[in-house]
Amino acid sequence: MGGPGRLDAAVRFEHAAVRMAGRTVWSDVNLMVDYGQFTAVLGPNGVGKSTLVKAALGLVGLSAGSVTVLGRPAGQAGKEVGYLPQRRSFDAGLRVRGVDIVGLGCDGERWGVPLPWGERLFPARRAARDRVREAINLVGAAAFASRPIGQVSGGEQQRLLIAQALVRKPRLLVLDEPLDSLDLPSQASVAALIARICREQNVTVMLVAHDVNPILPYLDCVAYIAAGTAVCGPPESVIRSDTLTALYRTPIEVLRASDGRLVVVGEPEPPARHTDRHADAAAR
């Protein structure tokens, strides 16, 4: 699939703005994600990172500018986009297997009832079952996919949910805070998994995170949202003291720890956070 020289990017925001509840969340956002790239949407809590991916998915309308996804207006790429919303947790008592949750990614919105023994009668059902199995193997979830989803760990649930988003073989995978509330080893392994899917399956990945460190080694591009707008580019040119200082218009320092981790110091808290959260919940 085309490289950076290709005219139509996988995701392209042009002078985009979103207003919610009478307030501009961000404006004049220009963002280009090339095919096959791993892009992170970064920024402190409450700046509208989720709103950005929802705008790309067509779940939130723009008040200005334009956004195209896979060459089409947002929301019209259908099956070619896999979406994993912000952290969902499953009730520990939910007696439904992981494999069933993954299977819903395949045909969950179709009306009707799946016929029992349909797999033997219909080749399409067999193909769907094979795709579910393939996605489960791809994320390394085969060992626990048959257990009730409420009884597997957070990292294992996240792998199953990634499999669910991948089951229709999307060209673009949009993940909203997939590493949130995972322990550090799970964060590292899920980040490595997403990077591997991006490279091996040639899937464009757009991932929302508030901590860049677990994904830093894999990133091609970063969109940093702050102060009502965004800067985009390769991580080494965006996550720098001068770039973030210019973005926030207040002194920001980016420090590199001895183990290579980046620490952003001096980030101001975004204003009016509570209304942001409510607007987010209402838009969901």
Added chain:
Amino acid sequence: MSGATLTGTGLSWDIAADLRQLLQFPFMVNALRAGTIVAVAAGALGWFMVLRRQSFAGHTLAIVSFPGAAGAILAGFSAIIGYFAASVGAALVIAALPRSIGGRARSSESAIIGTIQAFALACGALFVSLYGGFLNGLTGLLFGSFLGISDSQVLALLSVAAAALAVLALIARPLFFATVDPDVAAARGVPVRLLGVVFLILLGCAAAEVSQITGALLVFALLVMPPATAQQITARPMVSFALTIGLGLITVWLGLAAAYFSVYPVGFFVTTFGFAWYVLAAALRAFLGTGRHPAAAVPG
């Protein structure tokens, strides 16, 4: 023993003879027909209700059928109209309660539902005393009765159940999606909120049907016990759904037979059999251990 005068010879150890004896009276045949219809409808809707954690709403829908039926009798209508009107009406009220898609408003929702439930029960008590202090069949309304079910009642139960099951079959997969994974379902264009409303109406129909067999207070015997038992036994949706229907049928058949051969209310027997399956399944699961060989499991 009054049961013996009603039933003739009573229970013997000859199962064929017992069955023949059971089926010789039209009222018993109608009771079995009605019980079968109700068990299937309750199992199907109850399976989703347990999965959706809406048992409390389901119970309330059944409780309001009591003032519904008592009020209808008081006003001179057939009780069956009261059952359905009250339960479906209450389903619409519960559906209109504000509630976020993710289900975060549930705690306040249950308080409102509880308030409605208590008031409904109080209205039922009022209607019964307005009727003249003694409403024939008050215990039937509350704890179930299988006597005097007419052919037209069986037909009414069958038509409502068939309609409810047809709608359920149409929405089953997206409803399952919206139940276990509402955020992704909504992002994929499933009308999560609308499905919730439709489901509550169907649940109202099922609760009204079950109330007519087990009584308003014991609907959980067919609405909760079979699906809860089945979901204990297996986490495979198709298998546990089929198991739910099977358990409901066995429960209602055994309950009706036991009630026929004894003098005690049918609601007691149906509930006791349902409870027995649940305890057996829970004991079995505890005995086998909950983390059953995860490494050996193969998806598909």
